[in-house]
Amino acid sequence: MVQNLWNGAWIAALATGAVVIVLIVWAAIFHRKRKTTKAELPPQVRYNLPIEILYTLIPLVMVSVFFFFTARDSEAITRVVGDAPVKVKVEAFQWSWRFTTTVNGKTLAPVAGMPVSDYHQGPQLVLPVNSKVEFDLSTEDVIHSFWVPAFLFKRDVIPGIREDNPGRKFEITTLNKPDVYAGRCAELCGVDHSRMLFSVKLVPQAEFDQYIATHQAGSAQ
Numbered sequence: 556m557v558q559n560l561w562n563g564a565w566i567a568a569l570a571t572g573a574v575v576i577v578l579i580v581w582a583a584i585f586h587r588k589r590k591t592t593k594a595e596l597p598p599q600v601r602y603n604l605p606i607e608i609l610y611t612l613i614p615l616v617m618v619s620v621f622f623f624f625t626a627r628d629s630e631a632i633t634r635v636v637g638d639a640p641v642k643v644k645v646e647a648f649q650w651s652w653r654f655t656t657t658v659n660g661k662t663l664a665p666v667a668g669m670p671v672s673d674y675h676q677g678p679q680l681v682l683p684v685n686s687k688v689e690f691d692l693s694t695e696d697v698i699h700s701f702w703v704p705a706f707l708f709k710r711d712v713i714p715g716i717r718e719d720n721p722g723r724k725f726e727i728t729t730l731n732k733p734d735v736y737a738g739r740c741a742e743l744c745g746v747d748h749s750r751m752l753f754s755v756k757l758v759p760q761a762e763f764d765q766y767i768a769t770h771q772a773g774s775a776q
């Protein structure tokens with residue numbers, strides 16, 4: 556859905572750009588100052604109601620179309636139903652992350668990291684492929700931003716938002732391809748902001764079940 560919105564916005568923007576460029580080139584070529592005529596002003600158009608209505612209406616229609624699709628999709632994308640089988644508490648801090656995963660009421664031992672220069676070395680969040688996951692974002696210090704580029708989703712982590720505030724939460728369905736995906740902080744949050752890297756490892760459900768069994772909080776590691 557995000558991908559469709561992105562593609563659609565590009566198509567609309569390119570079409571608009573093409574029309575504008577054609578009009579500019581047309582005006583530049585066919586409305587040049589002619590050598591034969593004297594330097595005098597061309598006929599001045601004023602208070603031309605049809606034209607004024609036209610150039611008010613066209614941008615209004617364009618903006619409305621953009622607004623409609625953006626509002627419709629962002630409402631669907633940010634809706635939190637609360638039925639995700641996997642829930643992750645994400646705590647951002649200067650300058651890394653702590654992930655605490657809860658599955659079927661079982662909470663795993665938190666995974667916390669340190670500033671690193673390669674995302675493979677950062678804290679790793681393990682999730683099942685093609686599964687709905689709920690994230691709950693919080694921070695104790697400054698504003699961070701949770702971003703896994705491959706998920707096409709980014710959300711700011713704002714300090715001081717109460718736990719029951721739905722604005723802290725979002726749900727996504729993870730990708731279908733098992734792999735290790737890069738994650739980063741997307742809000743300049745201090746000296747080691749650029750090293751606030753992490754990774755998300757997507758694994759098949761069976762492997763994830765095994766991971767849960769061996770990483771439950773309190774159980775022997």
Ligand SMILES: [Cu+2]
Pocket residue numbers: 647648650698699700740741742743744748751
């Ligand atoms: Cu940060």
